[in-house]
Amino acid sequence: MSIKISYKKGIADKNVKNYVLFSNEDFAVYGLKKLSLSRSLNQINKTINNYKSQKKDFLNFNINPNQKITLIKVKKKQSSTDIEKLGATFYNFVKSNLINNLTFFDKNILETQSKNFIDEFLHGMQLKSYEFKKYKTKKVNTDTTINIITSRKVPTKIKKNRFASLLEGTNFTKDLVSEPGNILHPDEYAKRILQLKKFGIKVKVYNKKQLKKLGMGALLGVGQGSIRGSYLVTLEWNGGKSADKPVAFVGKGVCFDTGGYSLKPARFMEDMTYDMAGSAAVVGLMKTLALRKANVNAVGVVGLVENMVSGNAQRPGDIVKSYSGKTIEVLNTDAEGRLVLADALTFTEKKFKPKFIVDLATLTGAIIVSLGSEYGGLFSNDDKLSNQLIEAGHKVDEKLWRMPLHKNFDKLINSKNADMQNINYVGGAGSTTAAQFLQRFILNKTPWAHLDIAGMAFSKYGGALNSGGATGYGVRLLNKLVEDYYE
Numbered sequence: 001m002s003i004k005i006s007y008k009k010g011i012a013d014k015n016v017k018n019y020v021l022f023s024n025e026d027f028a029v030y031g032l033k034k035l036s037l038s039r040s041l042n043q044i045n046k047t048i049n050n051y052k053s054q055k056k057d058f059l060n061f062n063i064n065p066n067q068k069i070t071l072i073k074v075k076k077k078q079s080s081t082d083i084e085k086l087g088a089t090f091y092n093f094v095k096s097n098l099i100n101n102l103t104f105f106d107k108n109i110l111e112t113q114s115k116n117f118i119d120e121f122l123h124g125m126q127l128k129s130y131e132f133k134k135y136k137t138k139k140v141n142t143d144t145t146i147n148i149i150t151s152r153k154v155p156t157k158i159k160k161n162r163f164a165s166l167l168e169g170t171n172f173t174k175d176l177v178s179e180p181g182n183i184l185h186p187d188e189y190a191k192r193i194l195q196l197k198k199f200g201i202k203v204k205v206y207n208k209k210q211l212k213k214l215g216m217g218a219l220l221g222v223g224q225g226s227i228r229g230s231y232l233v234t235l236e237w238n239g240g241k242s243a244d245k246p247v248a249f250v251g252k253g254v255c256f257d258t259g260g261y262s263l264k265p266a267r268f269m270e271d272m273t274y275d276m277a278g279s280a281a282v283v284g285l286m287k288t289l290a291l292r293k294a295n296v297n298a299v300g301v302v303g304l305v306e307n308m309v310s311g312n313a314q315r316p317g318d319i320v321k322s323y324s325g326k327t328i329e330v331l332n333t334d335a336e337g338r339l340v341l342a343d344a345l346t347f348t349e350k351k352f353k354p355k356f357i358v359d360l361a362t363l364t365g366a367i368i369v370s371l372g373s374e375y376g377g378l379f380s381n382d383d384k385l386s387n388q389l390i391e392a393g394h395k396v397d398e399k400l401w402r403m404p405l406h407k408n409f410d411k412l413i414n415s416k417n418a419d420m421q422n423i424n425y426v427g428g429a430g431s432t433t434a435a436q437f438l439q440r441f442i443l444n445k446t447p448w449a450h451l452d453i454a455g456m457a458f459s460k461y462g463g464a465l466n467s468g469g470a471t472g473y474g475v476r477l478l479n480k481l482v483e484d485y486y487e
Helices: 041-050 081-098 115-128 161-176 184-201 208-214 215-222 272-291 338-350 366-371 382-394 407-412 430-439 477-486
Strands: 003-009 018-024 058-064 067-073 101-103 143-148 202-206 232-236 249-259 297-307 316-322 325-330 355-359 376-380 400-402 448-452
Touching: 003 115, 058 081, 081 115, 081 382, 115 143, 115 161, 161 272, 161 477, 184 202, 184 215, 184 232, 184 249, 184 272, 184 297, 202 208, 208 215, 208 232, 215 316, 215 338, 232 338, 249 272, 249 338, 249 448, 272 297, 272 355, 272 477, 297 338, 325 338, 338 355, 338 430, 366 376, 366 430, 376 382, 376 430, 382 400, 382 448, 382 477, 407 430, 430 448
Parallel strands: 003 143, 018 067, 018 101, 101 143, 249 297, 249 355, 355 448, 376 400
Antiparallel strands: 058 067, 202 232, 232 297, 316 325, 376 448
């Protein structure tokens, strides 16, 4: 079910079939006196009183045979996230009751609520309504039309609407993650990123030949077994002052991950189309920043590869030379994401000299063992950046939990044959040693954070603000980070 929203100035219409009004926690109703309804206020309040004992969040009842009222219970002083979750829950109510046309009155908001209450509520509804049905051959029209009767200035272009921009960026990320591997391989992915030029983003694609010349042996080693290309793609949004250093975001874009010769079991391989979710979050974030004309200079860098098995694929025991000049012994070809990020991180730091770097990756199964699907793992060399990320995540319900980094973990990834090895075979601390590995490729002490989102990028069961499948995790979190601290 998709949601179409239209705003218009006006007053209540006697012909509206479904009114939506907000009430306080006791279902005392505001705004009914302003509506020209065919049933008295006393009668409606009597109906409400009959519902109170049922402890429902939503009441839906007839005013007359042709008109209904839906009441939404609103608690006092809710956070933005609480309001979005209320909207998401209301979406489920609308879907289950097959309501396809609703009229809200934005003046009917309790005074204790945020001035953006209606926008936040609808944003939650829209986030929850996302479905990926591109490849369903039977098309079913299940649109819900929402009319907003408003006294405010009616929103026009999407670039002026923060919520619409954020929704489009988040859904773009979900679309990318949801695509099957035979469609969204590295060649196609690079083409889709190039389409973002129309929003004012500067995009540059480095192909296999250019990457070889640059010396990105770690990234190229991962992709060498595929018939598809391997790419590094940079996205630049220059919305701040020309002299300002950019903020930088780096994403792992393994479009499909067989594990290489360190082959994954079949039951774990089927979901590996979403092993590029870190890169998708970066791309969706950059689209969001461009759409809302963010007052910041931002850089996105994504490494796009496919980790396949072939006669030309990387072997366990191979040694590759990274863009940093450091050598890596590849003991496990299924620890490939850190190889892609190693080159991307050093390149980002050297070329763009950013204020900070945040990388995102579905990097380790160990982080799911640690944190499940409730928190993303945060590893960082900088307390200030860590605290900003945790606070931003709390505000948008994309939570992070800081995990340890320490020099004592280095001995677990030191190699006898190269500068380091790509996996810890001693056992334990799988996510931490992966992050410790990545930290070695931050060469100039740039503030850096690594977000291991393996448990957050995809959900079989859905969450408060998504209906299952790709979650778009990271877009709203990083947009909030930029919005609160860097604009």
